[in-house]
Amino acid sequence: MGYLLLAPEMLLTVLGIVVLALGLILPQRGKKVTGAVAMIGTLGILVVVFWQFGYEAEFFQGVYGIDAYSHFFRVLFLSAALIIFAMAGNYLHLFSERQSEWYSLMLFATLGMIIMASSGDLITLYVGMELMTISFYILSAYLLDDGRSAEAGLKYLILGALSSAVMLFGISLIYASSGSTVFAVVYQTLQAQVVTQPVLIAGIILLIAGFAFKIALVPFHMWAPDIYQGAPTPVTAYLAVGSKAAAFAALLRILVTALPAAHYNWTMLLAILAAVTIITGNLIALAQRNVKRLLAYSSIAQAGYILVGLAASNVYGFKGVLFYAMLYVFSNIGAFAVATLVETQSGSSDFDAFSGLAKRAPMLAAIMTICMLSLAGIPPMAGFAGKFYLFSGAIQSGYLWLAFIGLIMSMVSVYYYLNVSRLMYIGKSSEQSVPVPAMARVALLVCLVGTLIIGIYPQPLSQFAEIAIQVLY
Amino acid sequence: MIGLNHYLILGTCLFGIGIYGVLSKRNAIAVLMSVELMLNAANINFVAVNHFIRPDQAIGQLFAIFVIVVAAAEVAVGLALILSIYRHASSTNLNDFNLMKW
Known part of the structure; x- marks a missing residue:
């Protein structure tokens, strides 16, 4: 296959530019086409990715590698983007004439995520991460x-730039102690060294701190609630699902292939971060009165659960990380999709806007409840299977x-998730119904079916994750 | 004789000054400038390590060029965002941006 394996990345770049150009060329009335082009294009690229399954290649002496691991995350990011394009629908009217640029930036953010997940080199990783983050700076300030929204954009810019700089300094220290930025070479050089240099330890800590910012782990989580609340809801959904999964993908690849736990025991560091994150995220979420902010704190807690798998540092745990990242796409975007539709109708995402939703839109209320139960980890929803893998991995490594x-x-966490359900089913209802466009209905059904099927029959996804993980060893 | 250690110490000092600036400055533009200091601290490290440890491969210099390009993009977006928020708040003081808390 050779360079054809890079087709999804190239096609995504072309698609982003085409959508941007279409927005400039087409007259005002024709701009609706850009959304359709973006959606069909993304679907086409997803098909190409499926078609490439089983092929592997390394490019430029290990700088960029396509393997089962990259395939897994390509599928994850592209399907997340697709579901968000579908569910955004009417919300985009708030962007008036700037819709095509929105699609284009979302596509570039997706490209950045894909590059992060497949990079085998710190330079490529850094550039991919910045492509994703800079697109998100603009997207969060899009209203x-x-x-x-403007405040969210500025806050994200400052904290995001700070975290990139911290991470970059860490990368420079790792480069200083190993003399290379390619993961495989870093691994070989460091293995040959008898004594671990303090410089390298500092580098690893700064690198993990930089990633912790992106993943929103406590104590690096302060930006998340504000930005999740202020940013346009579809962007928030993508930020919560995509950028988090991308950072996990890159972190997992670096830690396993360049800095294996056998030499530098980072598992305890990650375990403590995970514990603090889970406790803080869940406890603060209890006090929230705004659904977007609630989901922000819940997603901080969810990142903590995923980190448990990373801290476990065995096949079971790593498999859990990938498995959870994938089911998180369906469950979390499902919840955000309902929030988007309600916000489009009522103009608010406070708890009051969701009061009595079950009478106004029974399907929306049911999907929100199922997605939230999945996030809480109640069987037979997907979240239960994911947590099962993560926690059993942690128990296996002690x-x-x-x-x-x-x-x-x-x-x-069940308390605050069910609190929303209680409000939707028992709360007082205004008589306004919530309109659901056809595409959003499809997106909601995909999320619902995904959440239920992964929960009831986790075998295929679990195997997919296991094949992806094998590549790293 | 100036060696690698001097450059690394210079880089670390610059990084520290940058972090101090980000945490203490109240003006959004000054904060962006401090972030640039931090990025340049990393650049000094990259170029120095390249020169003293691995002069045969230009990885460090390459990285520094990538960082400069990305930093330029970041500042372009950053200034645009500051302009956009200035229209709402008529201020670039970070203390004024408190619509969302806890």
Whole structure:
């Protein structure tokens, strides 16, 4: 296959530019086409990715590699983008004439994520990450008339740039102690060294801190709630699902292929971060009165659960990371899709807007409840299977206390997830119905079916994740 | 004789000054400038390491060029965002941007 294996990346670049150009060329009335072009294009690229399954190649002496691991994350990012394009629908009217640029930036952010997941070199990783992050700076500030959106954009810019700089400094220290930026070469050089240099330790810590910012782990989580609340809801959904999964993908690849735990024991560091994140995220979520902000804190807690798998540092845990990242796409975007539709209709994402939703839109209320139960980890929803993998991985590597914290905090999380359901089913209802466009209906059904099927029959996804993980060893 | 250590110490000092600036400055543009200092600190490290440890491969210099390009893009977007928020708040003081809290 050779360079044809890079077709999805190239096609995505072309698609982004074409959508951008179409927006400039077409007259105002014709701009609706750009959305369709973006959606059909993304679907086509997803098909290409499926068609490439089983092929592997390394490019430019290990700088960029396509393997089962990259395939897994390509599928994840492209399907997330596709579902978000479908569910955004009417919300985009808020962007008035700037819709085609929105699609284009979302596509470039997706490209950045894909590059992060497949890069085998710190330079490529950095450039991919910045492509994703800079697109997100613009996307979070996309509601020009809304002061909160502008504020979210600026806050994300400052904290995101700070975190990139911290990470870059860490990368420079790793380069200083190993003399290379290619993961495989870094691994070989470091393995040959007898003594671990303090410089390298500092580099690893700064690198993990930079990633922790992107993943929103406590104590690097302060940006997340504000930005999730202020940014346009479809962007928030993508930020919560995509950028998090991309950072996890890159972190997992670096930690396993360049800095294996056998030499530098980072598992305890990650385990402590995970514990603090799970506890803080869940406890603060209890006090929230705005659904977007609630989902922000819940997604901080979810990142903590995923980190448990990384801290476990065995096949079971890593498999859990990939498995959870994938089911998180369906469950979390499902919840955000309902929030988007309600916000489009009522103009608010406070709890009051969701009051009595079950009478106004029974399907939306049901999907929201199922997605939230999945996030809380109640069987037979997907979240249960994911948490099962993550926590059993932690127990296998001796982090029993971490699994306990995860279990107890999952129980706590049921309270605030069900609180939203209680409001939707028992709360007072205004008589306005919530319109659901056809495409959004499809997106909601995909999320619902995905959440249920992964939960009831986790075998195929679990195998897919396992094949992807094998590549790293 | 000036060696690698001097450059690394210079880079670390610059990085520290940058972090101090980000945390203490209240003006959004000054914060962006401090972030640039941090990026340049990393650049000094890259180029110095390239020169002293691996002069045969230009990885470090290459990285520095990539960082400069990305930093330029970041600043372009950053200034645009600051302009856009200035229209709402008529201020670039970070203390004024408090529509969302806790």
